[in-house]
Amino acid sequence: EIVMTHSPATLSLSPGERATPSCRASQSVSTNLAWYQQKPGQAPRLLIYGASTRATGVPARFSGSGSGTEFTLTISSLQSEDFAVYYCQQYNNWPYTFGQGTKLEIK
Amino acid sequence: EVQLLQSGGDLVQPGGSLRLSCAASGFTFSNYAMTWVRQAPGKGLEWVSTISGSGGYTFYADSVKGRFTISRDNSKNTLFLQLNSLRAEDTAVYYCAKGINVDYGNWFDSWGQGTLVTVSS
Numbered sequence: 001e002i003v004m005t006h007s008p009a010t011l012s013l014s015p016g017e018r019a020t021p022s023c024r025a026s027q028s029v030s031t032n033l034a035w036y037q038q039k040p041g042q043a044p045r046l047l048i049y050g051a052s053t054r055a056t057g058v059p060a061r062f063s064g065s066g067s068g069t070e071f072t073l074t075i076s077s078l079q080s081e082d083f084a085v086y087y088c089q090q091y092n093n094w095p096y097t098f099g100q101g102t103k104l105e106i107k
Numbered sequence: 108e109v110q111l112l113q114s115g116g117d118l119v120q121p122g123g124s125l126r127l128s129c130a131a132s133g134f135t136f137s138n139y140a141m142t143w144v145r146q147a148p149g150k151g152l153e154w155v156s157t158i159s160g161s162g163g164y165t166f167y168a169d170s171v172k173g174r175f176t177i178s179r180d181n182s183k184n185t186l187f188l189q190l191n192s193l194r195a196e197d198t199a200v201y202y203c204a205k206g207i208n209v210d211y212g213n214w215f216d217s218w219g220q221g222t223l224v225t226v227s228s
Contacts, residue, residue: 034214036152043202043218044144044152055216087152091213095168096142098152 002026002090004099012107019075021102023088028068032092035064035073038101039084047086048073078104109133109217111203116222123193123226129186129203129219137161137181140212143188145199146221155201156188160209171197193226200224 003026013019023033031051036044046055048064051071061076075082085101115127129141143155156177157166165177176189186203203219206212 032213036215038152043221044215045218046214046216049207049214049216089152089154089214091211094166096154096157098144098154100151 001095002029002093002097004088004090004097006086006088006099006102008102009100010103010105012105013078014107015078015080017078019073019078019082019104021073021086021104023066023071023073023099025069025071025090029090029092031067032090033064033066033071034089034091036087036089037082037084038087044087075104080106109205111205111217111219113201113203113219113222116201116224118225118227119193120228121194121226125190125193125224127188127190127201127203127222127224129188131184131186131205134205136179136184138209140164140206140208140210141177141179141186142204142206142212142215143177143186144202144204144215144218145197146202147196147199150199153199157206157212158186159211164210166211190224193224195226198224198226 005024033051035048038044052064063074087101088099110132112130142157158177174192178187200221202221204215205217
């Protein structure tokens with residue numbers, strides 16, 4: 001199974017700052033990677049697929065990059081509603097796997 | 108608008124069984140693979156199982172293979188997960204999620220609200 005590892009586990013930033021949580025795959029997943037946002041008590045929400053394509057309705061401040069084993073989600077200027085947990089998911093191989101998440105908290 | 112309405116979560120004893128349901132609306136259900144993802148309390152997301160749009164292909168995580176069965180009724184736009192031989196480590200919120208293609212799903216663009224399964228004596 002492909003192991004997905006987030007770094008850092010927790011990211012403490014202030015509104016207006018730039019956030020760049022990362023995700024590493026234990027083997028290449030090409031660009032078959034998605035990013036999700038989850039707020040407490042809510043279901044995950046799709047942000048990015050294909051490593052860099054924004055899902056419908058996702059604000060332009062969210063962007064994704066990377067291929068192979070290294071991926072980054074960038075939030076260009078943090079808004080209050082962006083403080084949440086972010087998960088990557090690979091769909092290149094079965095079983096599909098998620099990372100353990102990066103918690104983005106207010107500094 | 109895509110809606111996935113879940114039901115069936117409950118408190119069950121170890122070794123017991125439960126059936127989860129996910130009623131879909133707002134899209135042509137049979138055209139999309141569907142998936143179950145779970146989240147243990149305070150933990151991350153874990154993919155559990157996927158079923159193709161026709162129901163002809165099913166995929167399971169090793170942790171549930173042989174104990175859980177995914178199925179769907181395309182005439183009723185409903186996805187199911189039968190959970191047997193439940194263990195304490197199966198305690199989690201279970202989400203149903205819509206894939207983006209008919210065979211494997213790939214990523215998940217809509218999610219149900221989640222339903223809590225608690226396995227405890």
